[in-house]
Amino acid sequence: MVIVMEVGAAEEQIAAASNKLIELGFQVHRIDGVNQSILGAIGDKRGLNARQLEILPGVREIVEITKPYKLASREFKPDDTVIRLGGVSLGGRELVLMAGPCSVESEEQIETIAQLVAAQGGKILRGGAFKPRTSPYSFQGLGEDGLKLLRQAADAYGLLTITEVMDSSQVELVAQYADIFQIGARNMQNYSLLRAVGRSERPVLLKRGLAATIDEWLMAAEYILSEGNYQVILCERGIRTFSDYNRFTLDLGAIPVVKRLSHLPVIVDPSHAAGLRERVLPLARAAIAAGADGLIVETHNRPDEALSDGPQALLPEQLAQLSSELATIGRAVGRVFEAPVLSDVSPN
């Protein structure tokens, strides 16, 4: 930590700040510059609130050197985390496609979509059973019935499942059906929930909050990691800005930054940022080009009849196009995506 004193801070103020640091357990080094002094404080005090130093008389600002997260940092674990799960590896050379409907609506719907997803090389079936909806008057999901249908459809086509868990009280139930927990953007700082999934043994896909800085996103990951669950997948899904037309602004520049700061895999959800299916493919392509380890997209066999978020669901032919582009753009950036031969896909 570096304490920057005001220009013209009195000698006693500098001494008082220095003493406060020593009292807190730091070693202090003082440097007197042309116009002002700074104090270098040595010691690893994660969790200390630096603002308590900032308000000392004569102190202009505090600069924290140590990142607030530890387990999520590349300094702690220099090698990429690769999450291996039922034949899929996430965070390595392979590009992973997660796809499915916004909500599980019926057995026929989720089975049909599972087949589509498997046919295009998707490995993980997404589908909501508990839905966080902006309006209390909107469809809220099928609950446990939805979870059962999701599991059954995934099993029929050799897929893994991912679904959102909205509340710590749901963790146990969802764990019976899901291979991967999804934490939604609006729950990124629901600490009770983060701790609860941190105590489970399932991988967790952690969506970035609408207004979360990169540091806050990694701190939310740290909550999960600090409970002993090291299988965290970060997911960029767009941030809130003033920019019009799109629902959210996809922050693809965050990918190379996070890849440098952390060892965790990063995937992208282009569907929610785009909001309309015609804009999903350009963003999906761009995400892979920017270095994402995979995608999670919404798709639907009859999007016009979807009970939620139909307009952003890819049509079956668009999912096929995406699959093909994952292969070609992936190759251009040194990654691998293999679409299966179509005739191979039939229910187990």
Add this chain to the structure above:
Amino acid sequence: MVIVMEVGAAEEQIAAASNKLIELGFQVHRIDGVNQSILGAIGDKRGLNARQLEILPGVREIVEITKPYKLASREFKPDDTVIRLGGVSLGGRELVLMAGPCSVESEEQIETIAQLVAAQGGKILRGGAFKPRTSPYSFQGLGEDGLKLLRQAADAYGLLTITEVMDSSQVELVAQYADIFQIGARNMQNYSLLRAVGRSERPVLLKRGLAATIDEWLMAAEYILSEGNYQVILCERGIRTFSDYNRFTLDLGAIPVVKRLSHLPVIVDPSHAAGLRERVLPLARAAIAAGADGLIVETHNRPDEALSDGPQALLPEQLAQLSSELATIGRAVGRVFEAPVLSDVSPN
């Protein structure tokens, strides 16, 4: 709802959009303009996803006329909601001051602060027992012990209590000690929690999310109201923007807007936006001048030793200044705040 067709949309496209609307239960009025046609759709379909119309061929955009919230709207309830609780009325002419420490830390601490708050005309004692902290390594609150101490200190000085509830599983416990539930900004769209407090009979203070639009904030209130709890207090606490130096940008312009859209009381939390105590008072004054019904501020008898957010806690003398300014600025804008005669304040 108004459906705006593209310039040059084909006659069949206009007919198809019109038929889709009729199928959804709307009455349709068509207006042909100079360059393009629009369809006026009559019918109240809260919960319908308008984007499913936006993707029809030839449709340029959908304009929703009906607000997505109903119970929170002034159209539903034209008169101001005034929440009356133990002699305090919130949302009327009276300005209400809620104050206390960020976290309850000890019996001595919360008792001392309760006395300070009562002495300055505060009516409601705030204090966190379950703390949402960005870092898992920071102090997380005293839990139920904290709730007990808060209740006891408030009772001793004739104050009401407000404290944060972070998870739906805590609602029952917190209800035993708190007069008002606080929902934090990071939980504004934690729908399980909103529903849970909506089923209780306690008033709920709902902080605006860091990235929440005004409509989303009112929709979150609607979740609580739709469960039957009509005692919702809105709280502006700053939004996330690019602006530097302050932690958040206090959006005081939201106050006259919300007052026009909704009948619910609105208070302001200047402490979290400012981050440093020297900037709290100017924002507190400005909030009252802009029309807020009250304030919730952090204060501490020994802020340098506070276990959380000490730097933004007002010093006792600053709380006294705030109390005096509430009276004078309140008077200038037609509101009332009465600081008690100091000698009156002693434990019950």
Add this chain to the structure above:
Amino acid sequence: MVIVMEVGAAEEQIAAASNKLIELGFQVHRIDGVNQSILGAIGDKRGLNARQLEILPGVREIVEITKPYKLASREFKPDDTVIRLGGVSLGGRELVLMAGPCSVESEEQIETIAQLVAAQGGKILRGGAFKPRTSPYSFQGLGEDGLKLLRQAADAYGLLTITEVMDSSQVELVAQYADIFQIGARNMQNYSLLRAVGRSERPVLLKRGLAATIDEWLMAAEYILSEGNYQVILCERGIRTFSDYNRFTLDLGAIPVVKRLSHLPVIVDPSHAAGLRERVLPLARAAIAAGADGLIVETHNRPDEALSDGPQALLPEQLAQLSSELATIGRAVGRVFEAPVLSDVSPN
């Protein structure tokens, strides 16, 4: 400047960074912490691009200690700048009201409004002659004719004038009629223009850009100051955020920050942020409560017929209310505003 090395940076990398600093003319102090080393670089090198150090191998980040502006800083000039001009002083105890129409439209219009402004204690008449309009098809102002009418109306009622200068080529012309130059938000970083008004002897009101950080705003002021013109008035007018309903988010929290960083006076324009007149008064009140040195507002005798921005222009009775509130709220925060006795106002 502080150079923070990566955790695990090699000894040679630290040495190389240190040598680079010495080569650039700094004195270097090295501090070895628990996990990483930092280098304190002493020397005042305003204008150096710190990112050229950030890209050195083993360097994690650069922390600049010296603020990039000098003349605008309170460190350079500890006392408040008070601008005195024809009996008005801006930046002292007095609150200053600048008011007038968005655009000068006709002799009758500007004369009528000048009388209104003078009657309410306004000292400075605003009115645009060259208008920056988002659309090329909107009214662009009367040009020099507008300047003449503004001057004449101001003189008739003993007012000073302020008007926008949009381009360096207009500076000479505008200087013939205006007492204060206004630089619009969209031109805050039009450096040719900043230099041009910096070479004039007129005070300059510098509006904050829609997306300008506080540091960038002060740097724009520095451009003017560095040319020798020390009479700069800062004007907060709202920043662009995601928040809906208002056109811009007025950042009142910036006022105490700027007041601490700089000696320059700060006023607020509530009209453009609000966009609609019914929201101007709450923001105007809040601005004074937050510590602004004055206001610049739009007003019009017949706003429904205004050629530009009529909806945000205060009605005459609203201007009167504002005048009265400036006095009462001003008093509550230790400032002075005196509305003249109405009978005093007649053309000179």
Add this chain to the structure above:
Amino acid sequence: MVIVMEVGAAEEQIAAASNKLIELGFQVHRIDGVNQSILGAIGDKRGLNARQLEILPGVREIVEITKPYKLASREFKPDDTVIRLGGVSLGGRELVLMAGPCSVESEEQIETIAQLVAAQGGKILRGGAFKPRTSPYSFQGLGEDGLKLLRQAADAYGLLTITEVMDSSQVELVAQYADIFQIGARNMQNYSLLRAVGRSERPVLLKRGLAATIDEWLMAAEYILSEGNYQVILCERGIRTFSDYNRFTLDLGAIPVVKRLSHLPVIVDPSHAAGLRERVLPLARAAIAAGADGLIVETHNRPDEALSDGPQALLPEQLAQLSSELATIGRAVGRVFEAPVLSDVSPN
């Protein structure tokens, strides 16, 4: 335009609004819904300030149907604009690479870089002679000498030139040396400048402002087009958001939106958004994948010695990598980029 009345608006208010519209020259169609009435106003009134209707009693909001820009819209010109200039075509199938240093610094520097650019298939040499710098104390460019050196280096290697024009007074001078004018992000709404380049015959690259919505960006283009210059190239370069680590957030989602709204070509500047060269390549790749028509990047032969923005300049080997990726990713999205055979590049 659609006028939405308040719920419960009085019959006279509806009539008054209707009459006002008729007075303004609109034809009016009234639709009475379940809860409220709306008025459809027919007539093309670009330039009308809709807020003057919004303030009528009983009016809740105004929805504008007609886009404020005309010449920039795809409705006006359905086919893509392809700008052809000295053998280069921008906006067609070809991907165009513009590259060069931030500032022209010396004959040797710009000649060396011109050779690098030509060798990698770049067709347009960029280089600043008049530099908009945040600090008045930073290097401001070589002025006309820089323009001459840029021209000479470009000619030697068969390249076109692009350079920034900062002020309307510079247009004539810069036109003598530049094939394409660049308007910087901070000048996007410098209307005097937009009009001036609109009257020239050179193509204009218009960077998006830091806080510009897509509609405002297209309106700025409209200023140029409305003066008769139809050769406008839009350039996305990152917007200002709260997101940390990168200097700006590149809004790649804007590309498919703008491509649908407008016929103008769109290129991307990944250098300024990234700020550091290691993050430029991922964003450059992503831009092409998202549908950009080309890139403008900074490159330098000795970036460590660059007088401005060296840290974001690509190293020669990175420019070569970019060239190769333009070809492979371009192919994956149906575009063409051809890097010349290296031995072909020697001064003319």
